Amino acid sequence: MRxxxxxxxxxxxxxxxxxxxxxxxxxxxxxxxxxxxxxxxxRPGIANPxxxxxxxxxxxxxRGKVVVLADLTDRVGQGGGEQGLLGLALHPRYAENRFLYVxxxxxxxxxxxxxxTTGRFHKPLxxxxxxxxxxxxxYANHNGGSLAFGPDGFLYIGLGDGGSGGxxxxxxxxxxxxxxxxxxxxxxxxxxxxIPSTNPYAQGGGDPTVWALGLRNPWRFSFDRRTGALWIxxxxxxxxxxxxxLPNRAPPLPNxxxxxxxxxxxxxxxxxxxxxxxxxxxxxxxxxxxxVGGYLYRGxxxxxxxxxxxxxxxxxxxxxxISRKNPVRRSIGFTLPKLTTFGEDARGELYAASGTGRLIxxxxxx
Numbered sequence: 398m399r400x401x402x403x404x405x406x407x408x409x410x411x412x413x414x415x416x417x418x419x420x421x422x423x424x425x426x427x428x429x430x431x432x433x434x435x436x437x438x439x440r441p442g443i444a445n446p447x448x449x450x451x452x453x454x455x456x457x458x459x460r461g462k463v464v465v466l467a468d469l470t471d472r473v474g475q476g477g478g479e480q481g482l483l484g485l486a487l488h489p490r491y492a493e494n495r496f497l498y499v500x501x502x503x504x505x506x507x508x509x510x511x512x513x514t515t516g517r518f519h520k521p522l523x524x525x526x527x528x529x530x531x532x533x534x535x536y537a538n539h540n541g542g543s544l545a546f547g548p549d550g551f552l553y554i555g556l557g558d559g560g561s562g563g564x565x566x567x568x569x570x571x572x573x574x575x576x577x578x579x580x581x582x583x584x585x586x587x588x589x590x591x592i593p594s595t596n597p598y599a600q601g602g603g604d605p606t607v608w609a610l611g612l613r614n615p616w617r618f619s620f621d622r623r624t625g626a627l628w629i630x631x632x633x634x635x636x637x638x639x640x641x642x643l644p645n646r647a648p649p650l651p652n653x654x655x656x657x658x659x660x661x662x663x664x665x666x667x668x669x670x671x672x673x674x675x676x677x678x679x680x681x682x683x684x685x686x687x688x689v690g691g692y693l694y695r696g697x698x699x700x701x702x703x704x705x706x707x708x709x710x711x712x713x714x715x716x717x718x719i720s721r722k723n724p725v726r727r728s729i730g731f732t733l734p735k736l737t738t739f740g741e742d743a744r745g746e747l748y749a750a751s752g753t754g755r756l757i758x759x760x761x762x763x
Contacts, residue, residue, distance in 0.1 A: 415717075415726050421701040422729040423762035426755060427748075428458050434750035435542065436485040437740025440519055441492045446740060446748060448756065449499065451481035455521060458756055467513070467521040474504040476537055479560075479614075483542025488584070489550055497521055498529075498552065498584075500544050508532040508540055510554055512584070529582065529589045530606070532575050536560025539614040539632075543690075547581070548625035548645060551593055554580040554606075555629075557614035563634060563665070564656040569611050570669065572603030577655065579615065579629075581608035597650040597671070610670060611653040617690030617708075617738060622745060630690025630708055634659050638688035639676035640708060642721055648672035678724040685710025689736050694718070695745035699761050702729070707747055707759070709736045716749065733757065 433451035440447065445457045447466070453473035455466050475481045484500030491497070495515045503509050510530040513521035529552075534540060539557030547553050558569040558577035569577025582590040592605045599605050618629040625645035631653060633639060637660025641653055650671025657667045660679040680688075691708040702718055707729065709716040714732035719725065735752035742748065747759040 415728065421762050422699055422731070423760055424731060424733075424749075424757040425760050426757050428461050428463055429753070429755045430463050431456070431458075431750065431754040431756055433481070433752050434737055434754070434756065435481065435483050436544075436738050437748050437750060437756075438485045438487055439740070439742045440487060441743065443519070444742070446742070446756070447485060447487075448750065449482045449485045451475065451483070453482045453501070455482075455485070455499070457519075466515075466519060467523070469499070469501065469523075472503060472509075473501045474506060475502075476506055479538045479540055480506060483540060484544040484555075486544035486546055486552065489546050495519075496584075498544055500542050500554065502534065502540055506534050506537055508534055508556065510544070512589070527589055529584065530554070530575075530580070532556060534559060534576075535566065541612070541615050543615060543618050545618060545620060547620055547627075549593075550583075550585065551581050552584050552590075553608065553618070554582070555612070555615040555618055556580065558612065558655065564613065567656065567665075567667075569613065569655045570652075570657065570667065572598055572607055572610065572670065575604050575606060577610065577612050578604075578607050579609040579612065579618070580604075580606040582606055595649075609647075609651040609653065611655045611657070611674075613655040613659075615690070616688065619690065619692045619739075619741070621693040622695050622741070623693075626693070628690060628693060628706055628708075629653070630688040631655070632687050633682075634664065636660070636681055637662055637679045638682075638685060638710065640678040640688065640690065640706070640719070640724075641674055642677045643674065677721055678719050678726065680710075680726065685713035685715055687711040689738060691739035691749075692741045692747055694747060695741075696747065697744070698746060699759060701761075702747075702759070707739065709733065709739075709749070711736050711752075714751075729759070730762070 453470035488496035514525035543555035705718040740748040
């Protein structure tokens with residue numbers, strides 16, 4: 398068993414500490430009329446954000462107005478509060494191929510990863526739908542939902558542990574199921590994809606799409622646009638919410654620990670495969686109860702956030718920033734009730750959305 402700790406566990410005093418709020422950060426509201434937004438993306442050369450809504454719409458926001466580009470409500474199921482249209486990613490060569498990928502649960506509760514081609518006005522064409530993956534979910538919660546293309550050009554897919562509580566099937570540590578994992582596929586080869594040769598189980602021994610183990614419900618991960626490092630927010634069980642980090646050159650089999658660990662605490666002690674990754678930051682449920690992963694800020698407008706990772710919590714609406722070398726949480730100075738997701742535009746500026754329907758851009762104060 399390899400247990401190389403890539404990131405030192407924070408001492409207890411650091412985990413609960415909060416630095417003084419940054420005073421140079423504010424926000425601008427773009428709209429308050431979204432319907433339970435879940436993901437934000439940007440098309441190359443277009444400043445208006447794309448937003449997925451939980452019930453199944455893909456919309457854009459233009460001058461404060463919500464414009465529907467696609468209505469997938471006939472495909473999307475919402476039998477539970479964590480189901481729905483959950484993720485969105487554009488192909489790195491979107492300007493050429495117009496490929497758009499979505500992650501949703503269907504009427505049966507099964508996770509579907511589907512590619513659409515967009516047509517006139519960047520509207521996804523329903524007749525172009527091509528299913529890449531279908532993953533049965535044993536329960537209605539912990540579906541994950543994140544999609545992102547990595548610096549290697551592969552599509553990364555976040556899936557929760559299958560739901561219920563405590564991972565009763567021990568799925569997150571089982572390499573033969575895609576649940577509780579980050580999957581990685583090559584959408585530029587094969588039909589509908591090829592398995593990257595460097596995937597840990599590409600030659601057998603587990604699900605070949607699996608890239609990383611040990612996740613409970615990864616609600617938003619992102620790649621640092623400068624370094625290619627991966628940041629993940631993983632929702633905790635009863636005590637700990639966690640943020641984890643991986644360098645661009647990740648170990649052969651990253652294991653984020655669930656359910657052997659909940660954050661930095663032991664949960665159901667058991668052997669763990671691969672390289673155990675300890676969180677770069679954790680907080681307990683006096684500060685919130687459901688982490689929302691964000692982005693390492695690479696924009697230029699908000700100096701107070703430069704080179705800091707921005708994330709938040711759905712329950713408290715708090716938004717914080719940390720640096721990897723000094724992961725003491727610093728409030729950015731305002732809250733966003735029912736925070737659901739973050740987005741990053743072509744210039745590295747940050748956006749956030751709320752379950753109340755609000756979409757904001759984070760800006761300097763004053």
